[in-house]
Amino acid sequence: MNKGNYTDAQLISSIKEGGSACDQAIAWIYRKHLDAVLSFIMARNGSREEAKDIFQDAVLSLLMSIQEGKFEGKSSLRTYLHAISKNLWYRRFRRSITADEYKASLNKDEIELGDPEYLLVDQDTEAQLQGLMDSLKDKCKEVLTMWAQKYSMKEIAEALGYSNEQVVRNKKNHCLKELKELVRKNPEVRNLIGELLK
Amino acid sequence: MAEQMFERIEAYLEGILPEDERLQFESELQTNPELKEEYFLQKDTRSLLKLGGQLAFKEKLKRIDQEIESEAKVVSFKKPLWRETWFQVAAVVLLLIGTGYLWMSNNYNKDQLIQQAFAEYNADPFTSRGNDDSPFAQAMQAYNSGNFEQASKSLQDILDESPDNIDAIHYLGISLYASGYSKEALPYLERSADSVKHGEAGRWIKILACFDVEGKDKCMHELSLLATEEGHPYQENAEKLYDRLNSVWGKMFAK
Numbered sequence: 001m002n003k004g005n006y007t008d009a010q011l012i013s014s015i016k017e018g019g020s021a022c023d024q025a026i027a028w029i030y031r032k033h034l035d036a037v038l039s040f041i042m043a044r045n046g047s048r049e050e051a052k053d054i055f056q057d058a059v060l061s062l063l064m065s066i067q068e069g070k071f072e073g074k075s076s077l078r079t080y081l082h083a084i085s086k087n088l089w090y091r092r093f094r095r096s097i098t099a100d101e102y103k104a105s106l107n108k109d110e111i112e113l114g115d116p117e118y119l120l121v122d123q124d125t126e127a128q129l130q131g132l133m134d135s136l137k138d139k140c141k142e143v144l145t146m147w148a149q150k151y152s153m154k155e156i157a158e159a160l161g162y163s164n165e166q167v168v169r170n171k172k173n174h175c176l177k178e179l180k181e182l183v184r185k186n187p188e189v190r191n192l193i194g195e196l197l198k
Numbered sequence: 199m200a201e202q203m204f205e206r207i208e209a210y211l212e213g214i215l216p217e218d219e220r221l222q223f224e225s226e227l228q229t230n231p232e233l234k235e236e237y238f239l240q241k242d243t244r245s246l247l248k249l250g251g252q253l254a255f256k257e258k259l260k261r262i263d264q265e266i267e268s269e270a271k272v273v274s275f276k277k278p279l280w281r282e283t284w285f286q287v288a289a290v291v292l293l294l295i296g297t298g299y300l301w302m303s304n305n306y307n308k309d310q311l312i313q314q315a316f317a318e319y320n321a322d323p324f325t326s327r328g329n330d331d332s333p334f335a336q337a338m339q340a341y342n343s344g345n346f347e348q349a350s351k352s353l354q355d356i357l358d359e360s361p362d363n364i365d366a367i368h369y370l371g372i373s374l375y376a377s378g379y380s381k382e383a384l385p386y387l388e389r390s391a392d393s394v395k396h397g398e399a400g401r402w403i404k405i406l407a408c409f410d411v412e413g414k415d416k417c418m419h420e421l422s423l424l425a426t427e428e429g430h431p432y433q434e435n436a437e438k439l440y441d442r443l444n445s446v447w448g449k450m451f452a453k
Binding site: 006010013014017020021023024025026027028030031032034035052056059060063064126129130132133144145147148149158163173176177179180183184189190193194196 | 204205208239240242243244245246247248249250251252253254255256258259260262263266331332335394395397398428429430431
């Protein structure tokens with residue numbers, strides 16, 4: 001990294017690494033590209049809040065695509081983010097354009113994008129999943145949430161005050177078992193996960 | 199037994215089972231209904247967590263957005279000093295009535311302004327939750343209490359063991375700078391500025407240290423680049439220092 005002008009390769013590598021390196025990279029990407037997406041959506045009569053919601057989902061989609069190995073850097077991060085934002089905008093708020101315009105926009109930008117709404121969940125689903133997570137004790141929730149975001153065992157130990165990485169590893173396994181039992185007792189949540197991952 | 203099965207499935211899902219055990223596991227999945235049921239349940243649980251991670255991540259994005267909004271509010275109230283008519287008139291008068299006096303007083307003012315910029319940066323201490331008693335945590339206790347010389351020593355010890363520890367590199371650079379060893383700090387700040395984790399803050403402190411070591415023009419150039427870099431978290435700090443230093447030196451540097 002130099003002078004704050006990060007290359008796509010550096011950003012992708014940091015996002016793959018997860019944890020605080022990923023946080024830094026995503027914060028940088030967010031600040032760098034927010035204005036362009038806001039301008040695009042607000043110029044099409046979208047509200048500032050709608051535009052931010054779209055952009056946040058686009059950043060999240062980028063994160064998932066990189067961490068899942070679905071984004072290989074054939075297009076630039078900027079191109080990807082803008083195309084995803086545009087597609088999400090047209091999908092959610094396409095009342096403002098004609099069907100032909102919508103179709104043309106998708107055809108134009110979907111090269112190597114895949115499905116931009118991959119794993120993005122609606123608010124009802126979000127509430128159900130959150131409810132199950134909330135059944136866990138706070139410490140378990142914290143450990144598992146950080147682990148799910150690919151923080152290293154060392155980072156989790158430092159952030160949550162555990163004495164070493166092995167303690168975190170044991171705690172993570174203990175908490176994961178608890179969550180597994182919760183999922184076992186809630187078949188509807190399991191069905192929901194199955195639907196989302198289809 | 200259940201414990202062993204859990205850990206075996208976990209190792210498989212993490213991709214850390216040796217090849218022969220992985221093949222054995224996959225073979226058993228076809229023939230052992232209990233293992234199969236537990237495997238898919240565990241896989242679904244991890245998928246649920248992945249979704250939970252996404253939700254937590256969206257919250258982070260909202261926090262970043264709030265930071266940007268609050269920074270924008272501060273900027274909107276600010277009019278650069280050099281754009282004020284009274285300031286332009288005053289600067290011309292000052293230049294006319296005593297360039298010599300102005301030059302003599304400049305060094306004191308420059309140092310004061312840079313120290314103030316560092317004090318503003320340093321107002322937010324390094325925070326770490328919990329009761330960590332690692333060498334790094336102890337070094338950061340010294341750092342947070344303003345004992346930068348002790349922090350430098352402890353961080354150097356950590357680097358002797360782990361030369362690529364970017365946290366130690368970053369805070370050693372700052373501690374050396376804060377102790378008055380700007381020249382010694384620069385190599386560490388260079389590495390910090392090149393890192394993902396501390397790149398933004400590392401670059402900012404590196405510029406401050408530059409004024410103690412390098413020529414004015416070079417440092418002002420670096421400062422002006424940061425001052426115009428929209429979206430950088432220290433852009434506003436850089437812009438403020440740039441304007442103030444210009445007013446002290448009585449000369450406009452092209453941005």
